[in-house]
Amino acid sequence: MRKQKHAQSIREAVERLSDHESVRVLCNRQQEGEPMPSAKELYEIIDLCRSLIFPGYFGHSRIDIDTLPYHIGVNTEKLFKLLISQILAGMCSGNPQQDETIEARREKAKDLAAEFVASLPELRRVLATDVIAAFNGDPAAESYSEVIFCYPAIRAISNYRIAHRLMELGVPLIPRIISEMAHSETGIDIHPAATIGEYFTIDHGTGVVIGATAILGNNVKLYQGVTLGAKSFPLDENGNPIKGIARHPIIGDNVIIYSNATILGRITIGEGAVIGGNIWITDSVAPGEMVTQSKAKQKKGE
Amino acid sequence: MRKQKHAQSIREAVERLSDHESVRVLCNRQQEGEPMPSAKELYEIIDLCRSLIFPGYFGHSRIDIDTLPYHIGVNTEKLFKLLISQILAGMCSGNPQQDETIEARREKAKDLAAEFVASLPELRRVLATDVIAAFNGDPAAESYSEVIFCYPAIRAISNYRIAHRLMELGVPLIPRIISEMAHSETGIDIHPAATIGEYFTIDHGTGVVIGATAILGNNVKLYQGVTLGAKSFPLDENGNPIKGIARHPIIGDNVIIYSNATILGRITIGEGAVIGGNIWITDSVAPGEMVTQSKAKQKKGE
Amino acid sequence: MRKQKHAQSIREAVERLSDHESVRVLCNRQQEGEPMPSAKELYEIIDLCRSLIFPGYFGHSRIDIDTLPYHIGVNTEKLFKLLISQILAGMCSGNPQQDETIEARREKAKDLAAEFVASLPELRRVLATDVIAAFNGDPAAESYSEVIFCYPAIRAISNYRIAHRLMELGVPLIPRIISEMAHSETGIDIHPAATIGEYFTIDHGTGVVIGATAILGNNVKLYQGVTLGAKSFPLDENGNPIKGIARHPIIGDNVIIYSNATILGRITIGEGAVIGGNIWITDSVAPGEMVTQSKAKQKKGE
Amino acid sequence: MRKQKHAQSIREAVERLSDHESVRVLCNRQQEGEPMPSAKELYEIIDLCRSLIFPGYFGHSRIDIDTLPYHIGVNTEKLFKLLISQILAGMCSGNPQQDETIEARREKAKDLAAEFVASLPELRRVLATDVIAAFNGDPAAESYSEVIFCYPAIRAISNYRIAHRLMELGVPLIPRIISEMAHSETGIDIHPAATIGEYFTIDHGTGVVIGATAILGNNVKLYQGVTLGAKSFPLDENGNPIKGIARHPIIGDNVIIYSNATILGRITIGEGAVIGGNIWITDSVAPGEMVTQSKAKQKKGE
Amino acid sequence: MRKQKHAQSIREAVERLSDHESVRVLCNRQQEGEPMPSAKELYEIIDLCRSLIFPGYFGHSRIDIDTLPYHIGVNTEKLFKLLISQILAGMCSGNPQQDETIEARREKAKDLAAEFVASLPELRRVLATDVIAAFNGDPAAESYSEVIFCYPAIRAISNYRIAHRLMELGVPLIPRIISEMAHSETGIDIHPAATIGEYFTIDHGTGVVIGATAILGNNVKLYQGVTLGAKSFPLDENGNPIKGIARHPIIGDNVIIYSNATILGRITIGEGAVIGGNIWITDSVAPGEMVTQSKAKQKKGE
């Protein structure tokens, strides 16, 4: 009898969960032939990019200079094919354009994937500057190997630079999933639409947030918990935030921002400025300025 | 000879690690027939819940409205069976009641699993409000799809609502493991015992902490690094914290709390209040009030 | 024709990515017979350590006191072999010493692996104190099982104590990878070179940073977001930070540091001191002192 | 230097193996979008058919009469989709028709897959007769369960009946792969084009061969090593065998053929005949006749 | 519209396949808590037996004499547990006894599994004689290693001896599945109920059949294609074969039977007899006799 009751609970739940009205809003219905965004494939895409950019550190093979081109060839082709599928998935799920056929979108996805692949050498060049910045900036770093293998900043910045390139190419949804993958792994949340210069580094990194319209110069260093966020959102007539307005800070070259500092709004932190930890900044800071928290009061323990 | 020495090191370590006295405290000994809490099964439980609540986003199949009920049926039954095993594991490991037979506990686990399954439609209804809140509250959000696929807040809140329901049903241990899974993935730490209203959202999220006795109204929005914590713990006569006392804040409807704010103790943040970032609050805040940090001092860089 | 263009993009990218000059800096070239650091093997090493230290909680078998020594024996041997390979990988990648043969380094790796294995009983003893501290310090904790299964602090501290032991033995690179694995899972970033006493606990934990030269006494408790960091780095004549200088705080016995506090530089927090949340400390604090943030200003919402 | 020589061996082999002329004959080049025949998918197709035909014996779930339709629904849909892909692969690899677009072929594949799915209930009915025949014919059989779980004949006949249905529908290549899968597992080689009645059984089975144009009535029983083959092939003007000519035996109802008998050519074995073991038959046998081998001579061992 | 038609085909097939009447005969319905026979677990059982009997040949670890007992301990316990589950599955599926509770059957399964484990040393002793016989009997054999690693006879005889021991213990269904696993892998079909002496070997082996009531002495050698079968089955009043009657040959010590010979019925092949290839024997053969085929006729090719 108990078993009957359980069977009935299941049957009723199935009916209610299958109910068309209930499914309508949250259900993701795709047309036949449309690939779905796949975390598994996107992880594979990131792993392939990393093995192409940092040969010998990631992926399963030891590097042999004689056979390196074969491996790079196979991985590049594999990356190209996976990208086509995920770019197309992004087009279908993230921003479906009803007036294009699936075939037309697939051709476009191939063009974009080929463009992305063509950017890999430049991505390698820029990420090399980030590795150097991380090594130089950390007295505890003992080798480039340690930086590339272990530093969460390198992982987060790699994902950001990959995602940013895809966003420049106009790919919907996928860049955001890629940057959230790094967010989950490192606690560093860089919106793929942000603009970030070379020799960028983040120490420790957990809790860092960089908003979609933020612009960072070259040689910027952040510590854990730094927020480059928005102060408030202008609302439209329906009370919803207006999308697409520049609302995050501009950070000049050679700026250092210490842990847990919060910098909000479309303000400018001038070149070479230093922002101390645990503070809250909503006004621009002049080049070369140093800003720190007011003194904490100390009292005897009770 | 060296090999002999290594063999001896291993043999000695094995003996000391197998020593009954050493094992006694930390060892988890279960009776035959008792399942163990399994991270793998719990991940599967969460994935099944997510595929049932958000059809077509998670899980491996594309949605076809004709065959949807078959899939929901199979997944619901699978969820039911996995839940029985893990609820029973929670009963045995988390809170062993020596006076009940394993069979009695298994029957109880089935009842609870059936009750949980019956709650799924309601969980879908409430999580839909959270998706809407995240979309409306973020100018960078481009579609519900993006919110459901990528936003860590949705993942953390899904786990919380699932874990909270299990806790309401009296399941030990398992709810906490489920909320720590989301903590690990998102950096958002919501105790499953907390009470949280509808249309709840968290932006970025890393470092958020919501304590076990916290109560949040409807339409609350938190930013990264917000703590809703306890100020201090009354100790019992042995100097240990007394368990079960209400010690976390009550947050009214429509409250916004900005990044890295710390709110401690059984205080009340009144309806519609706005709490600025990086501040430390231990006293109640009236409805509609806005609280911000005192000005940082700025000085020229040296 | 389009297909031709895509094929050309791929071919050109492969050539540029295989270019010797471009590969030279970032490529990790290893000699034949040298193992590579492997995240998969290191996860397995951590899982084996955890199953040996906390029997019955991790790993796949239920504990049966009759057959426990067999399991401990097999797992210890497996750990020993995996350690040899990863210690050797660390020696080769992290700090290659050109004047030693691979065979000599392998022999050394075996000695170190055997020494590590011999430390396991002591690691179990110390980690038991951490479990007790976590249980006693959290009114929400309901059993040791809950603490061992779920608490991110236990995971982070386990990885730290394992990595620290390997660092004491002089193993390069591997300790850092192990501590970054815990950092990724828990948001807690403890440098393996830090020195930490017994009965150590961290509540919630996300965002905690403990620097390489920090020294913590017994019975210290930290909350989420606490930084024990460096204030500034003395630079050498080339403008690079001088490595190896003591630059992080010394924390006395029985100190509590609340959430998001930032403590920087080689200062001393005296025994029994209490540091409030969200504050920034760069000067030593006397034993027993209590330090808190200055009052936030509150204003009516507009 | 030795390493150089090895590298050269590899390089030369790669060049010769990539040589267009060498690749031309044996290489399987497919157009984009064309699936490949996949042993893995075909095994899955057979497993799905078996779990649909014999519920509860194969597949991972225990049968619960309440939820059986959900499982059958999910598995049927999965079978339908896999079939579309493999039928299309068969069309492209086995018998490419250059004048049809890939889309047209895909539509046709869907029609055929739907027709196959519609045949499943009839396949269940006929296979049930084979199970009964195997059980009744073997004194060692203890239950239908044993027959369905263990008997290689059931596996081989299942694959045959599935492959034969696909061949009737005009699917190229795939039926043959399916029957060779059973051949490999059981040593029973039944060409999918053969025609076989109900209540068919094979004892032991290894070495049985049934040719493409053979016709078997109802209630036929074969033992291991029986060949129903062709005697000779009429050749065309180029000396190649003419394809498609009826060249294998016709076996009447209720015939038994004992082990290692060889029956060749388009002859008829009449209803109820019994063919003894180890003999070679190239002329028709009248209904009810019994044919056996001539006596072996026996001599004392030397 | 086409899509509608396909959807309807699927829906109708699902309905017919779920129909209670259609399911009734062939469906395997088990009670809750009853394990199912699992090919995967049975393969694991065989692999464990082989790794325990032939240490260092099978399984993943290299043998180290210092740690061998740990591995044997873990594998023996694992085998014990898997056996309990599969023996119980055999009891439930193969021969359900309605009057025993599942718990009673589980206790019985434990007893039988323990008895089987206790037989392993004897199984090792006997299989060693089979290895020696295979090595001595084959001029192409180069080492015991080659025999143990490669010879299908060793695999088939191992499975037979394991299955036979389980059958002696009264386990239903499972022994037959185990012997059919070897049949599929080697083409050698030995019924687990057959009785076979020591120093048994089979050369090549494909097509060998040994019936359920056959009895073989010591030092017997068979070649490929040999059948030790039944001549005819006495029928009961319903025309079905009477089960359990001795109907297969008795083969004396030191007998050799060459390829494709067929020996049928409860006859005796006397000690030291030699049976030539491709012959059909239905009468007893005296000790020491040699039996060969009558001469083939040869004619010029046409």
Next chain:
Amino acid sequence: MRKQKHAQSIREAVERLSDHESVRVLCNRQQEGEPMPSAKELYEIIDLCRSLIFPGYFGHSRIDIDTLPYHIGVNTEKLFKLLISQILAGMCSGNPQQDETIEARREKAKDLAAEFVASLPELRRVLATDVIAAFNGDPAAESYSEVIFCYPAIRAISNYRIAHRLMELGVPLIPRIISEMAHSETGIDIHPAATIGEYFTIDHGTGVVIGATAILGNNVKLYQGVTLGAKSFPLDENGNPIKGIARHPIIGDNVIIYSNATILGRITIGEGAVIGGNIWITDSVAPGEMVTQSKAKQKKGE
């Protein structure tokens, strides 16, 4: 108490199975650093060979003529590395030469692996003749694709040609394992030491045996169940067969041998001869001769 008894059974079995004396004969003890023969790696080796010889049929990638050399390069290097490990394993297990260091043997293994890789183009050329022979010889064959994908003969002959090449290079043990892999999959048992010409084919194939010293010319065709075996073995003074004597038949060019024929001893079947099915031949057959079985007797069924 019962549990105690089971524990004791296990403990005693472990002790007896670990007993040094019992382990001594059958245990495979290898030195550190010596790889073990691995079925898994050998399957991978065969798959790599097949994907290199028949591009586009096996392996996971569709062939694109632009990127084919990358894939062939990666697969060739992978094959080279796996071969080194398995050739070395063969040297250590199959035929340990105590007077060579492991390093010397490893260098030799590399030389042999490189030589094997250099033979791949020739293997492709010869296997192409076998594919053509199978297609031409079977009226049921519809395309080269069908032959390559499905025909067990192609699989068995591929393994034979690979294993034979390794045997020519002097690799112990491994060739035999490779040919037994094909034996298990196809029921065709070709000893790797046999010598076989081009355009070789086997129809159906189950039960075919070709002995170690057999020599087959070009364009030979065998049917299922054919044995090319040894008649008797000359024994040495200890009664063991003398190894290495030519003892299997020589088959001329263009010979056809029908199903289940048994040809034994160092006899010669002359060019163009045809051997009928189910017969036993121990004397040479002249070129062009046709040999068939004597007539079976037929009698009315009783």
